[in-house]
Amino acid sequence: MKLEEHPPFPWQQSMWGTLCSQFESQQLAHAFMISGSLGTGKKLFVREFAKFVMCMSPDKGLACGECRSCLFGEESGHPDISLIEVEDGSRDIKIEQIRGLSNFLSQTSHAGRAKIAIIADAHRMNFAAANALLKTLEEPTAHTYLFLVSHLPGSLPATIRSRCQKLFMPIPTAEVAIDWIKRHLADQEDPKAHALAARNCPLLALELAQSGGLENQIQFLQKLKQLSVGKTSIQATATLAVKLGEQAVIGYLLEVSTILIKYLLTNQQPSESESEYQDLLAWFRRDGVASAQMPRRLMQFYGLAVEAQRQLMSGSNPNPQLIMESLLWRWSQLSVLRQAA
Ligand SMILES: [Zn+2]
Incomplete structure (x- = not known):
């Protein structure tokens, strides 16, 4: 860049x-x-x-x-x-x-x-x-x-x-991030959307703009919502993840988990900037029975995602499709476990 x-x-x-x-x-x-x-x-x-x-x-x-x-x-x-x-x-x-x-x-x-x-x-x-x-x-x-x-x-x-x-190194406030991103993006691109997608990390926002990462993130989130409600398979989701880049996808998963944990713990509705997580959150909250356990399960999932990230970076020739399938299986189990509780 x-x-x-x-x-x-x-x-x-x-x-x-x-x-x-x-x-x-x-x-x-x-x-x-x-x-x-x-x-x-x-x-x-x-x-x-x-x-x-x-x-x-x-x-x-x-x-x-x-x-x-x-x-x-x-x-x-x-x-x-x-x-x-x-x-x-x-x-x-x-x-x-x-x-x-x-x-x-x-x-x-x-x-x-x-x-x-x-x-x-x-x-x-x-x-x-x-x-x-x-x-x-x-x-x-x-x-x-x-x-x-x-x-x-x-x-x-x-x-x-x-x-x-x-x-x-701190992350700038939304105002500072948007202002800086705006000066470096092409005119037709939306600085606010890019700042949101990159959680106000300005250079990440520029990278997303250059690589089409913003669209990828939206596409993956859609697929993850489908997976959560059983409308797509783990294999199909893993294939998309490998296509978009495993590291980027694990980054999205860490982010989604963090956001869900935050709202489950505080029992609040997503802010406007995080409204794309609204239906996923509603799914995880849908009968309230296991809601007390949900943040803990998501934290465990977060740990597994960090571990998968390490495996992918290690020099031991990991199989990305397999790692993604195993991780996404754990994701799909979050709501299954929840129904059983
Ligand atoms: Zn000089």
């Missing part, structure tokens, strides 16, 4: 301020864990901050964008900044990549300033890679900074997390 606008975006200002003042007082921590929801622009933010640290004439706490160092960053990548992420065709971040990173950090800075390594989607490091990183974290060298970026920080070993300073 190529944006005209550079971070810090409006909802990132406070974190930017924190890092800037640490840097300006020469107290920048050696390692950071930047977490927060998918689509809040964490990686873009960290790359821009790295650019700022390297900038030869920063202006009012921002990279100038014009010096040799800044231009370097725009084109081929700055020689003192290293970005590690899952390589194309690979499921995880591998030990060789982390060894390369340690090697990079141990060399002297080209520009005589600092060295910065960024690990995007850090939760996707495999076991060996995470272990190798731990060694690097235990022996920090002067003027080297490591940024781990992840929307699933809980999946990282506690030994790694405890060695990082933790910063949390």
